[in-house]
Amino acid sequence: MPSTPIFQPALPRQVTIREMGLRDGLQSVATIVPTAAKIEWIRDAYAAGEREIEVGSFVPPRLLPQLADTGEVLAFAQTLPGLRASVLVPNLKGAQRALEASAELMLVPLSASHAHSLANLRKTPDEVVADIVRMREERDASGARTLIEVGISTAFGCTIQGRVEPAEVVRLVRAVLDAGVDSVSLADTVGYADPAMVSRLFEQVLRVAGDRLTCGHFHDTRGLALANVYAALQLGMTRFDACTAGIGGCPHAPGASGNVCTEDLAYMLASMGIETGLDFDRLLALRAKVAGWLQGEATHGSVWRSGLPRTMKIQETSHA
Amino acid sequence: MPSTPIFQPALPRQVTIREMGLRDGLQSVATIVPTAAKIEWIRDAYAAGEREIEVGSFVPPRLLPQLADTGEVLAFAQTLPGLRASVLVPNLKGAQRALEASAELMLVPLSASHAHSLANLRKTPDEVVADIVRMREERDASGARTLIEVGISTAFGCTIQGRVEPAEVVRLVRAVLDAGVDSVSLADTVGYADPAMVSRLFEQVLRVAGDRLTCGHFHDTRGLALANVYAALQLGMTRFDACTAGIGGCPHAPGASGNVCTEDLAYMLASMGIETGLDFDRLLALRAKVAGWLQGEATHGSVWRSGLPRTMKIQETSHA
Numbered sequence: 325m326p327s328t329p330i331f332q333p334a335l336p337r338q339v340t341i342r343e344m345g346l347r348d349g350l351q352s353v354a355t356i357v358p359t360a361a362k363i364e365w366i367r368d369a370y371a372a373g374e375r376e377i378e379v380g381s382f383v384p385p386r387l388l389p390q391l392a393d394t395g396e397v398l399a400f401a402q403t404l405p406g407l408r409a410s411v412l413v414p415n416l417k418g419a420q421r422a423l424e425a426s427a428e429l430m431l432v433p434l435s436a437s438h439a440h441s442l443a444n445l446r447k448t449p450d451e452v453v454a455d456i457v458r459m460r461e462e463r464d465a466s467g468a469r470t471l472i473e474v475g476i477s478t479a480f481g482c483t484i485q486g487r488v489e490p491a492e493v494v495r496l497v498r499a500v501l502d503a504g505v506d507s508v509s510l511a512d513t514v515g516y517a518d519p520a521m522v523s524r525l526f527e528q529v530l531r532v533a534g535d536r537l538t539c540g541h542f543h544d545t546r547g548l549a550l551a552n553v554y555a556a557l558q559l560g561m562t563r564f565d566a567c568t569a570g571i572g573g574c575p576h577a578p579g580a581s582g583n584v585c586t587e588d589l590a591y592m593l594a595s596m597g598i599e600t601g602l603d604f605d606r607l608l609a610l611r612a613k614v615a616g617w618l619q620g621e622a623t624h625g626s627v628w629r630s631g632l633p634r635t636m637k638i639q640e641t642s643h644a
Numbered sequence: 645m646p647s648t649p650i651f652q653p654a655l656p657r658q659v660t661i662r663e664m665g666l667r668d669g670l671q672s673v674a675t676i677v678p679t680a681a682k683i684e685w686i687r688d689a690y691a692a693g694e695r696e697i698e699v700g701s702f703v704p705p706r707l708l709p710q711l712a713d714t715g716e717v718l719a720f721a722q723t724l725p726g727l728r729a730s731v732l733v734p735n736l737k738g739a740q741r742a743l744e745a746s747a748e749l750m751l752v753p754l755s756a757s758h759a760h761s762l763a764n765l766r767k768t769p770d771e772v773v774a775d776i777v778r779m780r781e782e783r784d785a786s787g788a789r790t791l792i793e794v795g796i797s798t799a800f801g802c803t804i805q806g807r808v809e810p811a812e813v814v815r816l817v818r819a820v821l822d823a824g825v826d827s828v829s830l831a832d833t834v835g836y837a838d839p840a841m842v843s844r845l846f847e848q849v850l851r852v853a854g855d856r857l858t859c860g861h862f863h864d865t866r867g868l869a870l871a872n873v874y875a876a877l878q879l880g881m882t883r884f885d886a887c888t889a890g891i892g893g894c895p896h897a898p899g900a901s902g903n904v905c906t907e908d909l910a911y912m913l914a915s916m917g918i919e920t921g922l923d924f925d926r927l928l929a930l931r932a933k934v935a936g937w938l939q940g941e942a943t944h945g946s947v948w949r950s951g952l953p954r955t956m957k958i959q960e961t962s963h964a
């Protein structure tokens with residue numbers, strides 16, 4: 325019998341789930357959710373304990389009519405105390421709108437796949453880095469306190485290009501940190517990551533970015549999103565993107581089953597004793613509401629169907 | 645920048661997936677799959693590289709008519725060179741049938757939940773341990789080479805009893821090893837386990853059982869099965885049960901989504917560079933066949949829908 329522990333991974337005590345449903349979720353569904361419903365979504369998510377929500381994207385409305393009301397939705401989110409409402413901005417013009425709206429954080433996607441970057445934005449990754457430099461300059465010149473996060477997408481591979489070299493991801497992380505952005509995140513928008521890849525790439529990027537690597541973004545395309553989160557947790561990551569009802573996907577990832585599901589992620593974390601500040605009953609009620617708004621669209625997730633384990637319910641009662 | 649590795653888990657090089665679809669899968673669906681189809685299933689699984697298959701259960705046919713042909717199915721499986729065909733035996737009579745049939749391995753379930761054991765078998769766990777002693781004695785007396793594996797079910801909690809103490813699981817593992825069984829496995833038949841629980845309980849049991857803890861059995865009821873496998877891999881576990889198309893469940897776990905899916909598990913392992921000896925195209929073709937036989941029954945899994953990543957396809961081509 326061995327006398328020393330065989331292996332016990334260290335896990336963080338507290339984790340933040342950043343809700344991506346209103347942006348990464350809705351951008352990939354055909355249904356246009358009315359502004360009033362989005363505001364109800366944000367209100368309910370806030371009541372459930374969510375404190376970071378990506379509310380939309382400052383892209384041309386003709387490209388994403390689902391998100392045309394982002395300015396209005398952001399304005400509502402900014403009325404809720406302690407809520408960090410972020411917006412995605414694909415280019416300098418979007419960044420200017422985010423600065424004008426005093427968004428607390430703007431997320432700028434940067435594809436590590438040369439081919440995906442060209443297909444998506446008609447720019448090479450280095451041209452996007454140059455744009456990011458200008459966004460940071462504009463932010464500084466404007467006096468706005470908007471934080472800039474760069475989300476490195478296709479960080480684990482790409483449906484167009486195939487393999488993406490980890491060294492290229494690390495190079496781009498260095499470049500945007502040198503450009504003065506506040507934080508970076510790593511995204512597997514196409515569901516190519518596995519837990520071993522997550523361990524290796526997050527470790528490499530942590531060596532360069534330290535605590536400026538703030539978030540992991542996983543899609544459940546091949547069922548590995550929660551395993552990938554678990555791998556990243558072991559490296560000390562404490563923030564993950566997720567979508568209510570597991571909606572979303574990527575237009576370049578056919579058959580994709582969407583982002584990791586908020587409710588399932590909240591369950592896994594709670595089961596492991598990691599604090600999220602989230603109220604499970606409210607999350608499930610919100611899920612049902614969102615699924616109702618998106619009738620005919622694919623939704624995902626397990627816990628809404630199976631319910632919580634009896635053991636967790638008993639724990640909750642005993643804490644009440 | 646830290647100079648030492650932050651964290652890199654060690655993973656095994658080779659893992660065996662033991663197919664449970666013909667037993668744990670079929671026992672919980674209403675459809676009765678004809679014997680000829682089961683034989684086709686085993687033939688195709690063998691051709692796909694599977695070398696451990698649980699082919700049925702020696703229970704009274706009136707309880708599980710789906711598995712009434714277990715003797716015939718086992719006899720076919722025994723004709724395939726190098727295939728370890730196992731059967732589940734719930735009691736001494738089943739064990740006698742397995743010995744008569746010269747099964748290579750019999751799996752005896754032992755519920756760590758007192759309440760579940762009573763509900764399922766009308767026996768306490770210690771009464772089941774006493775039965776297992778008699779099975780081992782009969783095995784030894786018979787001269788048969790049938791291995792005895794005890795599967796500790798409800799090892800992570802129970803839908804009837806709620807919490808199951810890890811100390812009780814460890815006590816039962818000691819008891820059956822003292823009784824002379826060849827191996828033990830830990831099963832989360834109700835989907836209550838999370839990766840942190842898996843790390844802790846597998847470590848505790850490994851301290852008692854060492855390499856006689858041979859297998860992990862996870863259900864995907866709440867979406868955590870693959871994360872749980874990943875946690876167990878980090879402890880050096882090299883054998884996992886799985887069901888083609890993720891079928892199966894537990895009559896005491898309403899809404900359960902079934903066993904971890906063979907194809908998805910095979911994908912996760914292959915993506916991480918862990919050898920399974922399995923041919924992915926054949927696994928997917930078999931999945932489609934099984935789903936066809938089980939029309940109207942719930943099937944699960946992600947990879948059959950999304951396909952393999954482009955990166956994996958390229959790898960396969962370059963190896964060809």
